[in-house]
Amino acid sequence: MLAAVRSNILPLFFVLLFGLSFTTDAYAQYLINLMLVYVVVAQGLNLILGFAGMFAFAHGAFMAIGAYVSALLMNKFGVSYLVAMPAAGLAAALVGCSIGIPAIRVSGLYLAMVTMGFSEIVQWILRNWKPVTSGTDGISVASPVFFGVELSDDFQTFYIILAVCAVMTALAQFIIRSRLGRAFVAIRDSEIAAQSSGINVARTKVLAFAISAFYAGVGGSLFSLTQHYINPDNFNLYQTIMQFCMVIVGGASSLIGPFIGATILTWLPELLRNAQAFQEIGFGLLLIVFVIFVPKGLAGLLIDKGILPREEYSSRVRGKWVVRKERAEGSERT
Amino acid sequence: MTQILKLEGLMVRFGGLTAVNGVSLTIASGEIRGLIGPNGAGKTTLFNAISGLAPASAGSVHLDGLEITSKSAPQRAALGIRRTFQTVQLVQSFTVYENLLFGLHTRAGNPLTRLIVGSYATPDADADAIIDEVLDYLGMRDLKHRVVDTLTIAHQRYVEIGRALVARPKLLMLDEPTAGLSPAQIERLDDLIGRLSSDWKVSILLVEHVIPLVVKLCSRITVLDRGRVIAEGTGAEIGQDAAVQKAYLGERLDA
Amino acid sequence: MEIATLLSVGVSNGCLYGLVGLGLVLVYNAQGIPNFAHGELFMASAFAAYTANILFGLSYALSMLVAIVFAFALGVVVEFLAIRPIAMNRSLGRASTEVAIVLSTVGLMIAIKGLARIPWGDSVRKLPAAFSTETISVGGLVLSTQRLLIIVVAFVLTIAISLFFSKTSLGKKMRATSQNTAGAMLVGINTGHIYSATWGLAAICGGVAGILAAPLIFLYPDMGTRMLLKGFAAACLGGFGSVGGVFVGGLVMGIVEIFFGRYLATSMMDIFAPIIIIVVLLFRPQGLFGSRSAVRV
């Protein structure tokens, strides 16, 4: 029973949130929505930073692209949200590709600077391309309409956000258990071994960029739903750093990590009384403390302690637990 | 006997340093070729040039009659060149099974997923069969689901060999596989390498510091010094060779 | 004449960027990482000078000294608390260690910013200039004394640091460590001390820039990020290599930026640094002068 719970923690998490949504007040529901949005965004960052080991400093910018594309498509062209959201993801992925293709040529941590420069340029465009983005005034986001029903409050948009988050989680799990996911980890841990085993490193890195940006784009689109109004400040450096914090605190290169990280870091600012100074200090210190003392994050800690099962990197083996001693042979077929 | 590998005038330069300097070499199919030479002779760099990690400044590489000089490392891997590394290069957080899966990266998945995600499809069912076969051969079936960083260095070296074997390569290159092993472990590995070429129909290029081991395993040995081939022949011939003695003695005097 | 004035502003700005870039290069060469907290060292030192000068009423020169000591101490302390524990953790691979250190500098960046926000809030402040005479004129060219001070100090500091690396034993040890850490440890160099010294020196570079800039620009807790980008741009132009290269990189950055801002659009000034970073790293990673070194397999 307990083992079944621990092996299916993510589905249970979604069921729990669904149940909770009948009891929440408006503010709690808003925070739950925001948390799910951050789960999506953090999963995207985790794919590139945690799994593929590439230091991309641009996820606030990718998120901005998603948010603005979906909001502008709906506001200016009356496009349905069902189309606008995937379009937002694809737009971000496209930009991710076009920054990724040149950026992977730079070695190691120069990537961090190139991508940070890219974020600054996106910020600059958001602030200065006034006819489209309205500059620092920001733009308001129309409520999505599904089959004639307008989803105007957080209780209603919750269902969209929950569903998208679940789909994106399933996709992330599929990727990680596929060749692509293993290729991500392979290029992170040893590029030379990856190449000598037939992995095209450049292509894998560009894919990591594109997929990761896709998550950020979709997340940005969902984010615009929770905010009803977006401006460039939503997507500044602070946004990107908060996402780093989510991934590292939750557990880099873990599927569950982003859930833990997004949950903690969505509720923490509330405890820090929404004072910017204390949030910054809190997030900064959390990042430092985790990088030093808990480099695998909370998920890694729980897995190493045997509280959660080890996450598998193949689709044919399930539910193995971390075993630090000899183990009997045989794989469970699914 | 067909030639599996043919190098002609291969050069690798790093700035002003010529690490591999006009190496010509042929390896017959099924052969175990020893490659020895003092530290810094260019053995690893030659491996890198053959496997495509270090670009050749001049010269050519042929695999099984096909010119591959301009092919990338992953392309060469797909064509059947696999190798191990002087320092083990495994994904330490992966299990043995998962590490071997990534050796199968170039295998086609099922046609539909392959169409959508290219060569990144999930492994097909017989990947498991191949991996089990390799693990049985290496005597590591019981370690299949162990995370690699919990294994001994000896076992990690076996996993690296296994990762190469699952792809059924034409040429297997082993870069100092015995480094860091105990005498007993070396003996076991030595025995394995001796069987590999006939059991898996693979040619082997072996870099090794333990000379008696090379002499025992390899019918022919190539000696490299400062990027050049200074001798080639049987163990006995190499032992007599004045240039070889000078290279090794010189090294001892320097050290 | 306008061109000459622009040039003098560009050169003095460029000197500041060069100093900030120099601090980045020192840490990059020692530990292979871009220090994202470097802009905050700049900011914190500017505030330290402000505190000493305005709040404690110390003389300008004494305030500078206090702020420089403060910058050095801050550099050494953050290295000791937030960087060294990761660098010394041998269980991580080299690549993950570097990523972890960068993440730690990102944490520092935002934490220091938050700390500065508590006393200083979001309002902007200004420090009076070093000399009471506002401007001096050199052969018809009118230059503010503060800008002249910047140029002179940056020049002297850059040369002093060059000499430090080529002449002093600590400087030589620092160079040896950055070229071959394991080898340096083998010959008995205490790499911990070297890293402390590196971070302290880097912080002084950023700090001096902050102190010099304080009378010219407004002080506010977020001022570090923009400077960080400009410092990165200067370091990229200089190829992350020689001390002199960064200095020239900073000058190029400062001069080109001011002319772009003047003749294209003022808003262009903010985007100039990120563009330089991207273009240089993508197309000429060795910088304007250097040659690229091979990466070992």
Ligand SMILES: Nc1ncnc2c1ncn2[C@@H]1O[C@H](COP(=O)(O)OP(=O)(O)OP(=O)(O)O)[C@@H](O)[C@H]1O
């Ligand atoms: N990427 C590189 N850049 C510059 N020089 C290199 C590079 N790789 C190897 N070298 C140099 O090339 C020469 C040959 O090195 P290599 O590693 O191939 O020797 P080796 O025969 O494998 O030695 P060992 O027995 O120590 O493994 C050495 O002088 C080495 O310093």
Ligand SMILES: [Mg+2]
């Ligand atoms: Mg070698």
